[in-house]
Amino acid sequence: QAVVTQEPSLTVSPGGTVTLTCGSSTGGVTSGHYPYWFQQKPGQAPRTLIYDTSNKHSWTPARFSGSLLGGKAALTLSGAQPEDEAEYYCLLSYIGAKVFGGGTKLTVL
Amino acid sequence: QVQLQQWGAGLLKPSETLSLTCAVYGGSFSDYYWSWIRQPPGKGLEWIGEINHSGSTNSNPSLKSRVTISVDTSKSQFSLRLSSVTAADTAVYYCARASRLDPWGQGTLVTVSS
Numbered sequence: 049q050a051v052v053t054q055e056p057s058l059t060v061s062p063g064g065t066v067t068l069t070c071g072s073s074t075g076g077v078t079s080g081h082y083p084y085w086f087q088q089k090p091g092q093a094p095r096t097l098i099y100d101t102s103n104k105h106s107w108t109p110a111r112f113s114g115s116l117l118g119g120k121a122a123l124t125l126s127g128a129q130p131e132d133e134a135e136y137y138c139l140l141s142y143i144g145a146k147v148f149g150g151g152t153k154l155t156v157l
Numbered sequence: 158q159v160q161l162q163q164w165g166a167g168l169l170k171p172s173e174t175l176s177l178t179c180a181v182y183g184g185s186f187s188d189y190y191w192s193w194i195r196q197p198p199g200k201g202l203e204w205i206g207e208i209n210h211s212g213s214t215n216s217n218p219s220l221k222s223r224v225t226i227s228v229d230t231s232k233s234q235f236s237l238r239l240s241s242v243t244a245a246d247t248a249v250y251y252c253a254r255a256s257r258l259d260p261w262g263q264g265t266l267v268t269v270s271s
Binding site for chain 2: 049084086088093094096099100103105137139144145146147148149150151
């Protein structure tokens, strides 16, 4: 089974920009992996932010964007807010299965 | 607006079978795949599997031998059975529509303890 890798933790200053990445043990991540990004705050269920690389749900703040960057899926947060402090997970699709990354704990400090 | 409501036993003994059901209200049931996802306490998310209205399934290879996902289109419901549970299966289990992974069910905490 493929392994999906994320940075364990990142820190961003309020108002700053940070990029979280999502890599695959099988090689470069492409749009064919239909990357997803989820945000989870303590004690809450995950919430889908981005689907199919870069598509946003109606509730996804405009400061979040998804892309492919250097062979990985990327989630960029531009203009970080204190409420963006959370765990972020990516999900990649493979033939017959989907795999979550281990999550990135994002601190806004 | 589509809503998912899930239910099932919350406390199991080792070797028993976990059984959860998720009902879909509103929207089309037949047009989508429907997923199960779990999260052990303090740990990350794990994709369990998915099913469509005709019963076509995909599942996590690491769980495949123990997982059964089924569907009842007449009731717009899908179910998860996980056999021979151990403490490692203790988790919050979620159902979700696979398309755009939204919406999600409310989650069910399943605890495996002797």
